[in-house]
Amino acid sequence: MKPINRNFVIKFSLPIIFIVLLFLFEGCASRINNVMRSWEGHHYSELLMKWGPPSAVYDDGLGGRILVYTYARQWTSSGQIKTRTTGHATIWDNMIWGSAQSYTQYNPPKHYGYTAWRMFRIDSSGFIYAWSWKGL
Numbered sequence: 001m002k003p004i005n006r007n008f009v010i011k012f013s014l015p016i017i018f019i020v021l022l023f024l025f026e027g028c029a030s031r032i033n034n035v036m037r038s039w040e041g042h043h044y045s046e047l048l049m050k051w052g053p054p055s056a057v058y059d060d061g062l063g064g065r066i067l068v069y070t071y072a073r074q075w076t077s078s079g080q081i082k083t084r085t086t087g088h089a090t091i092w093d094n095m096i097w098g099s100a101q102s103y104t105q106y107n108p109p110k111h112y113g114y115t116a117w118r119m120f121r122i123d124s125s126g127f128i129y130a131w132s133w134k135g136l
Contacts, residue, residue: 028136036118036131044122063124073135074113081106 039047044067048054054067087100116135120128 032133032136036120036133039120039128039131042128044120044126044128047120047128060121065122067120067122069118071116071118071135072113073116074111077110077112079107079109 044065047067051069055070056068058066058068060066081104083102083104085100085102087098089096089098091097114135117133119132121130123129
């Protein structure tokens, strides 16, 4: 049986992984679009009852308002410890002589994050007529 070429596997698995991630992202984006779209035509008081007070409110310059909800998305990667040991041994006169040396490298946990935005445009009568979002 012929062994599998590692470069061949990497060459053809990366595009497949990319396509799967693209479909997953598309599914998340579609879900958020559906949630945001469902608020069109509703009075902003209904949104306040469901989502609570917005993070910020701005005048839109047309007599309406823009309600902005922000969410901090944060996560922490785990720390990693890698130890590498090198050495050698010599057998001489039924004795084993040798030495070894170990090196340990510690990478501390890293903190990551971004802000997700959900924005609703409210007309002068208090009804939601447009929306936008950024960040999952």
